[in-house]
Amino acid sequence: EPEVTQTPSHQVTQMGQEVILRCVPISNHLYFYWYRQILGQKVEFLVSFYNNEISEKSEIFDDQFSVERPDGSNFTLKIRSTKLEDSAMYFCASSQLPGPYEQYFGPGTRLTVT
Amino acid sequence: QQQVKQSPQSLIVQKGGISIINCAYENTAFDYFPWYQQFPGKGPALLIAIRPDVSEKKEGRFTISFNKSAKQFSLHIMDSQPGDSATYFCAASRSGGGADGLTFGKGTHLIIQP
Numbered sequence: 018e019p020e021v022t023q024t025p026s027h028q029v030t031q032m033g034q035e036v037i038l039r040c041v042p043i044s045n046h047l048y049f050y051w052y053r054q055i056l057g058q059k060v061e062f063l064v065s066f067y068n069n070e071i072s073e074k075s076e077i078f079d080d081q082f083s084v085e086r087p088d089g090s091n092f093t094l095k096i097r098s099t100k101l102e103d104s105a106m107y108f109c110a111s112s113q114l115p116g117p118y119e120q121y122f123g124p125g126t127r128l129t130v131t
Numbered sequence: 132q133q134q135v136k137q138s139p140q141s142l143i144v145q146k147g148g149i150s151i152i153n154c155a156y157e158n159t160a161f162d163y164f165p166w167y168q169q170f171p172g173k174g175p176a177l178l179i180a181i182r183p184d185v186s187e188k189k190e191g192r193f194t195i196s197f198n199k200s201a202k203q204f205s206l207h208i209m210d211s212q213p214g215d216s217a218t219y220f221c222a223a224s225r226s227g228g229g230a231d232g233l234t235f236g237k238g239t240h241l242i243i244q245p
Binding site: 021125 | 180
């Protein structure tokens with residue numbers, strides 16, 4: 018069964034450093050999303066992406082964040098200058114059709130900012 | 132107005148019993164209501180979803196009940212099994228024409244006792 022994959026599974030970085038989280042969405046999906054989950058809290062929407070541009074973003078997705086689809090398979094989330102409060106699980110998701118439609122989540126990347 | 136309120140925060144059910152988790156929303160533009168199941172260390176997995184043109188949807192042991200006038204929906208797990216022990220999130224989204232993000236509830240930690 019096709020699935021969303023994410024790398025790395027765990028990333029530790031120092032405050033102020035840039036990090037790039039990578040995702041490979043399901044191959045025939047066209048819509049891509051990033052969510053985050055701070056430990057013990059709910060999953061929060063960050064951004065959605067379609068046709069090489071941002072479709073929707075939340076208030077969390079400020080100028081420190083950017084997304085890119087550098088090739089035909091990868092989808093990345095970049096955090097330019099990490100803060101302690103960026104520590105969270107980051108989930109990538111993809112869907113075949115635009116919202117509202119089934120979104121399939123990857124296993125996540127645990128980001129720890131020290 | 133974007134919130135989805137979920138209860139209870141935690142739930143213990145005996146094996147074979149019925150687990151019931153409730154959610155309420157405020158935004159009347161929401162028209163897609165999925166439930167996700169999350170095991171520790173994993174990403175949320177789509178369990179079942181409903182749109183407001185029906186009041187109930189059943190898939191195996193999982194049933195969503197939807198009350199549009201009350202702006203409430205619930206997940207019922209019949210014949211609950213220890214393998215159902217997980218965190219369950221309700222979510223909601225709207226048909227915005229683009230890649231709309233999901234608004235999640237805070238989650239319910241379900242434990243099924245053998």
